[in-house]
Amino acid sequence: MPVLALLSTVFVIGFEQAVQWQYGPAGIVGLLLLTVGIKAKSxxxxxxxxxxLALLMAAPAL
Structure with missing residues (x-):
């Protein structure tokens, strides 16, 4: 079980870093809103x- 928790933590941190690198601070805000909304059932x-996040992904690259 600790190995699964470690792997999921590494995956989440890596995904957050990739979103921040690709989409900047707005991507982190979108990911944070999505995560908090799912956890809070909002x-x-x-x-x-x-x-x-969809708007950031659909926007043409500058």
Whole structure:
């Protein structure tokens, strides 16, 4: 069980770093809103995070 927890932690940290590198601070805010909304079972918060991430991914690269 500790190995699974360690692997999931490494994956989450790596994913957060990749989002921040690719999409900047707005990507971290979107990911944070999505995560908090899912944990708190708040559809408004998770939807806002999902929409922000979708907009960042759909925007043309500058």
């Amino acid at each position: 559809p408004a918060c998770s939807s806002a995070g999902a929409v922000l």
